[in-house]
Amino acid sequence: MPLVAVNDHQIHYADTHPNGSPESGLTFVFIHGLGSSQNYYFPVLPHLTGHRCITMDTYGSARSTYTGQPITIASIAADVVGVMDALKVPQAVVVGHSMGGLVVTLLGAQYADRIKGVVAIGPTHPSPILTSVMSKRSETVSAAGMEPMANTIPYQATGSKCSALAQSFIRELLIGQNPEGYSALCQAIANAPEIDYSAIKAPFLLIAGEEDQSASLEGCQHIFNHVSSANKKMEVLAQVGHWHCIEAPQLVGETISQFF
Template sequence: MPYITVNQKRLNYADSHPGGAPAGGLTFVFIHGLGSSQNYFFAILPHLTATHRCVTIDTYGSGRSRFTGLDQNIGSIANDAVKLMDALKISSAVVVGHSMGGTTALHLASQYSERVVAVVAIGPVHPTASTGQIFEKRIQVVSEDGMEPMADKIPGTATGSHSTPLQKAFIRELILGQDPAGYISLCRVVSTATAPDYAAIKVPLLVIAGDEDKSAPLDGCKHIISRVSSSTKVLEVLSGVGHWHCIEAGDEVGKLIASFTRAHT
């Protein structure tokens, strides 16, 4: 997997078609959530890569994109994605984000509308005051005890009733693989985040929610859908699924994204 340097950050990414999207296909850019990496999306990529270019990124401070102490926020993560698109000569893309990455994808669509063909927000977090309090507590735990308390807790509490032991093991490994300093930096991103300018979003929007998601509850997803200006906006709710949608229900998510973009782009 190659690296690219943008905004003084060395980011790891994967590109299914480095030479450009296949004829008639689209380019997708994927932004993962807190405690995760680009590998979160790999279960859904087989539904897309036969006909589309898929670029997955390790957000700064996550996965293989090493944290070097730079401050960041939702806006800077969105700008990192745009600069990576510039470097890879991607003029526009379908932007797919999960959780914090979903919030980032919505921000990107509101601020860089000319670069976005459509948005897929998977379990997007709508920032509230209570969200900030939750992640401030998480910062304290990780500062004192590292990633293990998160790895022991999150796979059980943030997944749905259909989640398997293997899926929970993968989530645990994703979390254990995080650099605590990078994770804390991204917790601060979430705790200080403000809502994107939803009204500025006019491109087609697909929101995918889990009916058992406690981290990005359905009410928040409905709030987002109700406030975007897109003439095409779809909410899909997955039964028995928690917050790790692409791991818990990869085939369902992949099919929904493929179907939505085929119909609306």
């Protein structure tokens, strides 16, 4: 099982080209959202076969075992850079979904020398509403475990064309989480910092879901409008909710591939 030690904990990852990027390709590093894992991105990877793709389980999620350390959006960003250092990746395109969208926009703003491009998929924008929702979710999971999340999110947070198979995969991602790690990540989102989107100068792609109730089009548009990159694009996927890479992997994969 490929593990790398960064910042006093273990990060589980997968690497499609462990010996380096193909000659004409880029390196992509993928950061998943809350209650997910690196496997969220695997339906998209066949569209990026000419590139090196590194997927990682965020500390506290899936196989990156939670050991009680504090988690913040900044600490997740530092873990991403630590993984890049360990795998000898000087620069990468960072791809982040939901909570991972917070991470990649922070990376684009604060680690510009390491970031070759930013892909934000359904990125959450810090707000009082987000803080309230995440705080309540943390309390629920701390009291009752992952069952309440697994029994609701796959059906409430997906779009009208989402298949039952996709919903069952989302449920499996959620039910397998460590409740303590999930709760800590909820708190990381609740306490997310304001990000200076105007500091993002790298090529920037934002993929939104038309029916996403978790990362609203209004919030996505706010992020997109404030990014300073001269090369930026926002794509809205019809009938897609908040789990874009599982609901519409071909559309997401083709959109990323065409942009880069």
